[in-house]
Amino acid sequence: MQDNRIAFTLNGQRITLPADTVPTQTLLDWLREGARLTGTKEGCAEGDCGACTVVLEDGARREPINACLATLGQMHGRAIRTVEGIGLAVAEALADADGTQCGFCTPGIVMSAWAWTREGGDPHEALAGNLCRCTGYRPILEAMESMRDDGAQSAVTTPTAAVFAAPGQVFHLPATLAEAVALKRALPDAWLLAGGTDLGLRFSEHRENPPAVIGLLNIP
Ligand code: FES
Ligand code: FES
Numbered sequence: 001m002q003d004n005r006i007a008f009t010l011n012g013q014r015i016t017l018p019a020d021t022v023p024t025q026t027l028l029d030w031l032r033e034g035a036r037l038t039g040t041k042e043g044c045a046e047g048d049c050g051a052c053t054v055v056l057e058d059g060a061r062r063e064p065i066n067a068c069l070a071t072l073g074q075m076h077g078r079a080i081r082t083v084e085g086i087g088l089a090v091a092e093a094l095a096d097a098d099g100t101q102c103g104f105c106t107p108g109i110v111m112s113a114w115a116w117t118r119e120g121g122d123p124h125e126a127l128a129g130n131l132c133r134c135t136g137y138r139p140i141l142e143a144m145e146s147m148r149d150d151g152a153q154s155a156v157t158t159p160t161a162a163v164f165a166a167p168g169q170v171f172h173l174p175a176t177l178a179e180a181v182a183l184k185r186a187l188p189d190a191w192l193l194a195g196g197t198d199l200g201l202r203f204s205e206h207r208e209n210p211p212a213v214i215g216l217l218n219i220p
Pocket of ligand 1: 041045047052053067068069
C-alpha cells in the first residue's frame with residue numbers, strides 16, 4: 001500500500017498533509033486557512049476573477065492556475081508558488097508604474113505577470129484571467145514591459161499514481177489513461193475531475209463532498 005498522504009512543494013518547501021485531509025478541499029481554502037498564506041485572495045471563488053492565481057512550476061515552466069478551482073488531491077507531486085514565494089520585484093514594478101490601486105487584484109496579477117516573464121507571449125493574453133476593476137490595464141501592461149525573468153529554477157513535476165482516502169471520500173490520481181479507464185469501470189459514479197471549471201465550483205461554492213473522485217490532471 002502506497003503512502004496515502006498528499007504531498008507537494010510549496011514555495012520551495014516540501015509539504016505533506018495529514019492522512020485525513022479532504023482531497024477535494026480547494027487549494028485556496030487550504031492556503032489561506034491551513035498554511036495562513038493570505039496573500040492569495042478569494043474574489044469570486046468560481047474561476048472568473050484571478051484574485052486567487054498561483055503558479056504551478058515544472059522545471060523551467062510556469063503555469064498560472066486558479067487556486068479556487070484546484071483541489072488538494074490534484075496538487076500531489078506538484079510544485080506550487082504563491083505570491084509570498086517570489087520576492088518583491090514584480091510587485092514593486094507594478095507599484096512604480098501606478099499599476100495598483102485598491103490592491104485586491106494585485107497578488108493575482110503579480111503571479112500571472114511573474115509566470116509571463118518566463119513564458120512570454122502576448123501580455124494581454126497573460127492577463128486574460130485577471131480582472132482589475134479600479135486601476136485599468138494600461139499601467140499594468142506598462143509595468144509588465146519593465147519586468148524580466150528572474151531566472152529562478154524549480155522542482156520538476158513527475159506525475160505519480162496515488163490514492164487518498166479521507167472520511168467519506170476516496171480520491172484517485174491515476175498516471176495513465178489505462179489506469180483512469182480501469183478506475184472508472186470499477187467506480188462508475190466517481191466524478192471525473194480535470195481542469196475543474198465546472199466541478200471546481202461544486203467544491204468551492206457548494207461545498208459538496210463526493211464519495212469518489214478520479215483526478216485526471218496527470219494524464220497527458
Ligand atoms: S477567486 Fe476568482 S478566480 Fe479564484
Ligand atoms: S487595483 Fe483594485 S481591482 Fe485591481
